[in-house]
Amino acid sequence: MRRSSDAVREQQDVEDWLRAVRSRVYANAERVPLESVADWSMDPAIGAIGHRTGGFFRIEGLAVYMPGAVVPRWDQPIINQPEVGILGILGKEIDGVLHFLMQAKDEPGNCDGVQLAPTVQATRSNFTRVHQGRPVPYLEYFTDTAPHHVIADVRQSEHGAWTLRKRNRNMVVQVGDDTEVESRDGFRWMTAGQVHAMLAVDDVVNMDARTVLACLPFHRAELARRLPEVPDDFTAALVRSYTREGMHATGDILGWITELRSETDVRLERTALSGLARWHVGADRITHETGRFFDVVGVKVEASGREVRGWSQPMIETRQPGLVAFLVTRIDGVLHLLVNLRVEPGLLDVAELAPTVQCTPGNYDCLPAAARPVFLDEVLGAPPDRIRADVMLSDEGGRFLASMHRHLVVETDERFDHPGFRWMTLRQFAELLTHSHYVNVQARSLLACVNALLLGPVR
Template sequence: MADVTARIARSAAAVESPLTDLAGFDDWFAEYGEKICTTAERVPLAALDQWYETPVTGDLRHRTGKFFTVHGLRVHDPTGAVHWWDQPIIDQPEVGILGILVKEFDGVPHFLMQAKAEPGNPGGLQLSPTVQATRSNYTGVHKGRPVPYLDYFRDTSRHRVIADVRQSEQGAWFYRKRNRNMVVETTTEVEVLEGFRWFTLGQLYLLLSRDDIVNMDARTVMACLPARSRPDGALHRTTDVLSWITGARSLAGVSTQRIALSGLDEWEHTDMGYSHESGGFFDVIGVSVTANGREVGGWRQAMIEPHGTGVIAFLMRRINGVEHVLVHARTEPGYADVVELAPTVQCVPESYRWLPSAARPRHLDEVLAAGPDRIRFEAVLSEEGGRFFHARNRYLIVDSDVPEDPGHPDYRWLSMDQLTGLLRHSHYLNVQARSLVACLRGLETARSAR
């Protein structure tokens, strides 16, 4: 693995490539965006052909029984600021593939990325992994064109697997959703199809610092890459960190119960979807999608539309000469293992207008008040555009002077090495933290490129 890590580091340091010139990236992106466009028009739930509201429960289900279901969830959190609540949630039990293909050119590993339009993307195209497909899609349930490059990830026997780990997605909106995050290297000839392009990792890091260019699925796969180790100096031993996470999972008292979507308390059901009676949090809506350049030219589906732009941030400081970030052992109702490590702050500030003051996240005010001299990274990035409509978050990395003992048992300082080690395994870092890990790794590339 040491040689792979060194080669990945070489790619992270390379911001120029004979295959892709970032100076011409915007022209390529714009030109391809004129050919590939996806539009989503709101429609009533009853107009979702191939979908139906089940008798008695009102759950939204595809007629094939595949893809996903939207049902109700009742959550009990006896130690939280809110003890009970109901909500809609997406149940998609199948495991999809998020895969990036790697090939070496002139001694530098390059990553094959796709310019992909999703119906929920706020600005059209974003860079996605080589393969980004649910099981229903890549097994042909949608009766569309085959997924390009899929065989590299379904049969890895002739290639080199660099990363392969199942990871969760948003635990507030997905019920126990997992995807297989893969990075596979090939030495065979690869035909580059229209809309695909080779990038060095360093180029991707530079693009990651721009709003809404690198999509969520690409960010989570990039986070799973091996990384060069840094000098030992972590504040906590890794065995103690693992024990802390296991203890948090064992003591968490959160329980969930599946209930009828039509029977949610404090939610209103109209022809156009489901909304919380406060007018906040998120809606479940129906959309009619028209797509050029996708496996299927059009379809209709349900989506989640959040209210407000979120704030997702790591506080960061140097301890024992080593950079650490403050992680939060966070409980969300959709997690398969109850607790995952989240960023220091992960919330939509607007939502706290309708919640008790005790629910306001620790450290949110510090992040919101941070001046430019303390902000190491900032970009507005979108979440997964296949299920979420215009879900955007302000991602930040902020210098902090929070003490080594953060004063709360759910928070702990971890080194980058420790995050990298945890990312070799499933369900330790949530999807928002994985996005920020990718951003953290890009800081060195961004400094060198200045």
Template sequence: MAHGSSGGIRGRVDEVQRWFSEFGRQAYTRVSPVPLDDLDGWSRDPDTGNIHHHSGRFFTVEGLSAHVPDGPVPRWTQPIINQPEVGVLGLLAKETDGVLRVLVQAKVEPGNRNGLQLSPTVQATRSNYTRVHKGRAVPYLEYFREHGRHRVVADVRQSEQGAWFYRKRNRNMVVETVEDVELLDGFTWLTLGELYAMLAEEDRVNMDLRSVLSCMPLGGSALDTVLRSDGTGFRGALVRSCRPASGARHPMHELLNWITDTRTRTEVRADRIALDALDGWRRTPETITHESGRFFSVIGVGVTAGGREVSRWTQPMVRPEGQGVVALLVGRIDGVLHALLHARVEPGYLDVAELAPTVQCLPDSVEVLPAAARPPFLDTVLSADPSDIRYDTVLSEEGGRFYHALSRYMIVETDPAGVDHPDFRWVTVNQLMELLPHSHYLNVQARSLVSCLHSLLASSTETGSTAGVEGR
């Protein structure tokens, strides 16, 4: 498959922004606070205090007791979302006149700060696509449920936030079709270059689309057409990092051994408990908050929506307290760009640890934790010289469960010499792409940053402004 031409991408981005504004008049959400005890269709279990939907579907808000004996915080309790369903995040692709385009939708979610965001062709929980809510059918779902008629480009179950979800997974799919596809209202075709350009826009490409996009494989030989220089500088090192033949500091078998060893030697016990049994959390009829005022809260919202399968509903949501920092340190090792990945332990992971960005935290919340819990490279990221910052955009997490969950996503270049920590490894982009077809290796924040790295293949300058991608 070929990526679309870079010509006129800025103009196309402006067109998409105008389309957003026009479509936003009919696709919108109006969100207002509702006390947790007054949510329509949701109940508080009298024995546990857990919050569940009357259908028994969608998700529940429960308590979690976490025990990580060797961690900087050995024990704690917290609320957590338990959503055992595996949803579908599907991106439909089609090649026209030698140019690959993907079908994205302008989707509103109650937790989105800015209303509309670009999302995958299909973004639906099992409860949604089986129509538990008695709403309209999910458009284009048949391409991902009857994919024997089409070419499956990527298909893998991936985790979501292990700090807020209990063992949550979604099926990430990219399917290419040769059939004629009816273009419905609220959807548009974008080349990958155009979509990568949109990643430079603040809070425009949603988390689910970033996740699916990261799982789309890159080809090796055609990457030469991306590089319009002599192969020097940051972009040259990035392109070499995408090639299988490039030298990596750690061969793949060493990386896999390191991940397996981390998962084996790290003791983690995560037990679901009653929501009313949490220590250090305050529950009122309106909200659930931590006694420090940090970390996150559970709130209730009432939603009136246009352009959705259902026009009115109420639900609980997780609201982070403060803006996060999600950052990837990158460095050139023998001319090949490497990214510094963290083997991160979170209580909601299915398999103990996953590869995470170099830094992933809520800085305000870090201040109330023990000093040992401060991310090792947080100060390096926050004090980075602007000339070393390759990507810097505020993006949001999934707006269906999280309310205004914003993080500053950054890619920062540094000198890798002397950067050594047992919980971190330098990894090439190609190695990340080799791991992505397999479940539970890269967490959702790392997958977002892989998509951001791919967008920098299209950068027109060393500082990372986006101009489009022509080949892969």
């Protein structure tokens, strides 16, 4: 889709604003030995690392048993944070156009500093002020929604490989036209097009914003009617995907999910960190003997523009960038996305819909050949003219240190048929995203990028 000069200027304006905020807002993370992280310690009774208040989260040991899987048993550290946080975007019509109040937020784990974040991004420990810091701005719009219009409100999962049954409440709340909402320093009203346009830029829109954006129930048919023109066959197929049922009926997909969840045996056993097989718990960090997967490290943070100006914490540090990718194809003129039903130990209900490929390619050097993702070669070997989106985006910077995933959307002419995969339209995703625990966080992040192909101007 060709970009107008106005759209180019608007994006440049947003980028200039972010640069200005970066000059005064920061969250600098300094590595410190894990055993000396202030206010955190190993609880000898359970062998887990926790905060002195009992709030925030714990780093625990987990033994995972999946009989019949390629890797049927393994141990790992995992984040246990049973509380439900709020990820909320505030909306308001300005001159007849819906705008979102986005926050310029830095997190200690961000690779490039300040990113576009939701209006509210807070764990329960944060918004109940366990840290004894300042109140979370705009929180009242999401804790008392009665006076406002709730566009989206659904609990969704976090990373099922790194967090244990962690969920966040994903919300979009629209205030009335006559409601005055002050745009505080570090916040900015942006249109949906402006926000989605930034998804074409590496590491600008944070993970929490992407998951909320994916839950937006856009009126797809109305959106299609407002397009001044459909510039190419791919975009036409994309538009139709928002309004059509897929080659697999939604009821059949739900039955497929229920069957796998019912038949898959996943058993979890809490264990002391010191007892994890093949993991070394040292004074400096917790690391796997192969040097693969991830480490648990300690950081000391100095920050500005936050509820508190400094703190220390453990974080998960990934060893190398990951990859999430959708293979897409046109079936009867309608764009379909190939989804995998993926089992992960930290998910609340066994399995959720995931991208076609979700992996860290370098990890498979020390795993059985059968563990290699089915369509990884098709994604990595795609010619440039078949790549519809390609952007590097970070994971949540409050828990994960410098963790990035390459987000790819690759078009193929093949209609792959594999028992662990199904073809779905964007309309079907939109229906499932009104319910909890059907679409995993990696797929939601990638869906935001797919929506950006239509909602945001393409580079």
